[in-house]
Amino acid sequence: MAPITVTKASGEKELFDENKLRRSLKSAGADQQTIDRIANAISDILYDGISTKKIYKEAFHKLRQHSNRSAGRYKLKEALLELGPTGYPFEKFVGELLKRLGYQTETGIVVEGNCVSHEIDVIAEKDNKHFMIECKFHNRKGHKCNVKVPLYIQSRFKDVERNWSSQPGHEDKQHQGWVVTNTRFTKDSLQYGNCIGLKLLSWDYPQDKGLKDLISKVNLHPITCLSTLSKKDKQRLLEQDIVFCQQLCEDEKVLNNMGLDNRKKNQVIKEAQDICNTNSNEVTK
Template sequence: MTPITVTKASGEKESFDENKLRRSLNSAGADQQIIDRIINVISEILYDGISTQEIYKRAFRLLRQYSDRSAGRYKLKEALLELGPTGYPFEKFVGELLKRLGYQTETGIVVEGNCVSHEIDVIAEKDNKHFMIECKFHNRKGHKCNVKVPLYIQSRFKDVERNWSSQPSHEDKQHQGWVVTNTRFTKDALQYGKCIDLKLLSWDYPQNNGLKDLISKVNLHPITCLSTLSKKDKQQLLQQNIVFCQQLCENDKILTSIGLDSRKKNQVLKEAQDICNTNKNEMTK
């Protein structure tokens, strides 16, 4: 059988990899029976040059027929892209993610450097380590952070580090700069970051410890995963600094504040609770 070529969001071409699709469905929590059903349907609609976006949309619609929870998790990459149009919700998302991983965090902090002051997206501390973290949000698939981004962030970090190192409270602390993006880095950016010990964190980098892996580890999913919310509803919530499904589970009055009636509110809460509940068994229809 002739291999099917798929077109990525960046325009790059690659061979269709069934195992890659299986892994993404499995990571979303779908059981083997559901995965097999979806793969069978997707295999029937494949054609040479099909976009990865079309495959994703088809798989998402099928998965949603079986499990809202798995569908919401499968939508994670798209959901991160929807955190815009400003980068602030993504900064808050990163800060909370690190907090759940055991860091002390602050967001939107002005820090004095040796030469000038800097507004830093996230400051994080853990043990004797102190981190300056810049978040690069993109709302377009296929966009990559090139080497100019870590070059710029490293120069800011070095100015801040010089000031930190002069303070007695930082005498025994290790300092490091980070760049976090919801998309990917170019090869040059990754090479530069590794060379100068600037930590880079993207959708799938470092391998097995990228954003998608860390989010699954702490079960932190953005409200943009929810299919029961309209785009307008999501924007209203983001404007109120409501970024996580967990926030809705903890305070359902938030949904009343954006004008949802009781029926709609219950639908949203059920989906949010399903996504947040890692121990819930998958139910097939």
């Protein structure tokens, strides 16, 4: 087959890579037979300039016919984009993610700097390290954090660090600023952030340790992964601080005030359980 160019959400073009599609399906938990079937189906619809959005939609549709669990996990990138319209659910998501990775965390904390006070998205501690974490949420695929973001965060962090360093018990602590985004960083922002010692965490950065990898590690998928809930219902849950599928699995009663009939509630709970179930084999319909 002649090389096919695909169009990304940013407008950039690149060659279609079937192996990339196969890796994403495997990461979602699809078995080899399902991966082969979907890859062949995508091959049949390819044309030069096809959008990655169209490829994703077709692959998601095929995958959902096979497995709620794999489809929900495959939808992770889009699900993170739906954690809006404000950035607060994403901040809560990041705080809980780090907590499950062994950090002590607080969200939405006002911290005194050396010059002024700052409202910090997430404060995290682990071992002898103290972190100031700023979350940059975007609801549009293709949007990247440019170099202005780490420049701004670094200036805030240095003001906070000066105050932290003067406090008792902080003499031997290591302080670091973080920037976490659900999308990606530009090349300049990565270069600057790494140069000054900021920790940068995005959808796929650092390699093999990005958000998508950490989420899979702790099995913390957002409710926006669920196909059985409407966007309106997801938004209502987010407004009640119900951000994770795991919360639905732990307490089904959170759906009682949603106006859903028993059949619908059972469908939602079943899908959430399928996505959260890491101990079972592939869950098929």
